Amino acid sequence: MPWSTTTELLPHQADAVAKLLPSRVGGLFAEMGTGKSRCLIELAARRRAKIDRVVWFCPVSIKETVRKEILKHTTCGEDDVYVFDDKTDAETIPLDRPWYVVGIESLSSSVRVVSALDALLDERTFVAVDESTFIKGPHSTRTRRITDMSRRARYRAVLTGTPFTQGVVDLYAQMSFLSPKILGYNSFWSFANNHLEYDTDRKTGRVTGRIIRSHNTGYLAAKIAPYVYQIRKDECLDLPGKLYEQRWVPQTLEQMEAARTAKEEVLADEGLYDSPHIAIFRLFSRLQAIACGFAGGCPVPHRRIDGLIDAIERIPEGEKVVVWTKYRQGLGDLARAIRDSYGTDSCREFHGGLDERARNREIDAWRREARFLVATQQSGGHGLTLVEASHAIFYSTSFKYSERAQAEDRIHRIGQNRPCTYLDVAVDCGIDRRIISAVESKGATLTAFRDELDACKRKGMRNRIRELVMTL
Incomplete structure (x- = not known):
């Protein structure tokens, strides 16, 4: 059925559409909150004569958000947007929806x-992958399936705000989805041989799988x-500023x-010296879990929830608040503590244990x-627009x-007209101090520590390795 758009493009969106429209394939690397969905809708609108x-x-968690964006910006009705669900199959899927x-x-x-x-x-299909870092793994099943099936489509697009979460290695699968001709490589191994340098184990000489350096990045930039x-x-946007605060609680x-037991155990394991990156990831995960109040799946007495309630009490009464946690374990305790303080109807939950309808x-x-x-x-953390709130509390955060x-930009995007305040609840311990420091410097917590550890390992400084681990 014929349809059209109903909202005007912002200037930066019009520029994006003008750049991408002449090509049958393209990538929109737009920071969160800049309206990349509106750009995609416009590209589809201008190609209506050539597509059916x-x-x-998109990530499962934002399917409803995408549906609402389409209805918001076009003349399409509810029946024009078909959202795949747990009953969709080849026999029942309608083939006449736009x-x-x-x-x-x-x-x-x-x-x-x-x-x-x-x-x-x-x-005559236009295929778009929103949050395309979800297909950054070139050998994953979903990447191969989406890429192979989409080859038939006349038009293809990728959209993301963070195209390189782990460096240029993330570029290959996203560009291959668009077309292998863009980078000029028919396999990931050819790409890797020209652009990636891997770490090797000093004892065995085997490649560890960890990328330590990228090469010829200027060539890649020119190609894409x-x-x-x-x-x-x-x-492009005159959004209000961001403010950051911390609420520290004692161990x-x-x-x-x-925490002491966890560190002593990893120091006693030769795996720390033979495969330090695996050992340190496990230790970091274990220590952060302890800081959040559980170890090995069992509760550990803590004061972190007290810090959360204290942070909330400093927010003006009536202001909506988003509370982010890394772990689903313990989320129920957070919700109960909030309800105990502010009423049974004061809090809602959003997590992987809920199906799509329940999340919506x-x-x-x-x-x-x-x-x-x-x-x-x-x-x-992906795709949701939560601008009703201007306060977000990070009860725990990712490495x-x-x-x-x-996650920060769920409240800091188009539609927000107030300064956004982010409050970190943290335990006064080594692991949380490193995490907060990384947030402040926009760095990667694990990567920075691994670099320090590698330097000590190369110099054979076992005592220094022990000192580093014990600071966590």
């Missing part, structure tokens, strides 16, 4: 979804330039003892009536700054 449908891949929204994660395991897409994708448009928030004796109900209820939304970064930045 748009297949929009829009199809598909959860990226479902391509990993659902043959049912793959068969439905197989019946849907053809030359004709097909990519980048939007930086600070260059309990039980946390101190659990929780978000809608938060917008209508509740003051607090408690969410995991993994489930809620990766890219994931932290995604």
Whole structure:
């Protein structure tokens, strides 16, 4: 059916569309909150005569957000947007809708979804992958399936705010989805041989799989330039500023003892010296869990929730608040503590244990009536627009700054007209001090520590390695 757009493009969005429209494939690397969904809708609108449908891949957690964006910016009605669900298959899927929204994660395991897409994708399809770092792994099942099936489509696009979460290695799969001709490599190994340098084990000489250096990045930049448009928030939007605060709470004796045991155990294991990156990742994860109040799946006495309630008490009464946590474990305790202090209807939850319908109900209820939304970064950190709040509390945060930045920008995007305040609740211990320091410097917590450890390892400084580990 004929449809059209109903909202005007902002100047930076118009520039993006003008750059990407002449090519059949393209990437929009737009920082969170700059309106990349509106750009994609415009590209589809201007190609209406050449396409029958748009297949929009996105994280499962934002399928409803994507559906609402389409309805918001076009004349399309509810029946024009088909959202894949747990009943979609090749026999029941309608083939006459202009829009199809598909959860990226479902391509990993659902043959049912793959068969439905197989019946849907053809030359007159426009395929877009939103949050395209979800297909950055060149050998993953979902990357291969999406890439192979989308070859039939006349038009293809990738959209993301963080194209390189781990460096240029992330570029290969995203560009290969668009076209292998962009980079000029028919396999990941050819790409890696020309652009990636891997670490090797000093004893065995084997490649460890850790990338230590990238080469010829200027060549890659030149190759992708004709097909990519980048939007930086600070260059195109007059958004209010960001403010940062911390609420530090003391360790309990039980946390101190659990952390000391964890560090002593890793120091006694030769794996720390033979495969330090694996050992340190496990130690970091274990120590952060202890700082958040649990060890080995068992509760550890802590004061972190006290810090959360103290942070909330300093926020003006009535202001909506998003509370982010890295872990689903313990999320229920956070919600209960908030409800005990502010009422049973004050808090809603958003996490991976809820199905899509339940998540959407929780978000809608938060917008209508509740003051607090408690969410995991993994489930809620991508794609959601939560500008009803201007305060976000990080009860615990990821080791990766890219994931932290995604969560921050759920409230700092188009539609926000107030300064955004971010409060970190942290325990006064080594692991949390490192995490907060990395947030302040926009760095990667694990990477910085691994670099220090590598320097000591090369010099054979076992005593210094021990000192470093014990500072955590």
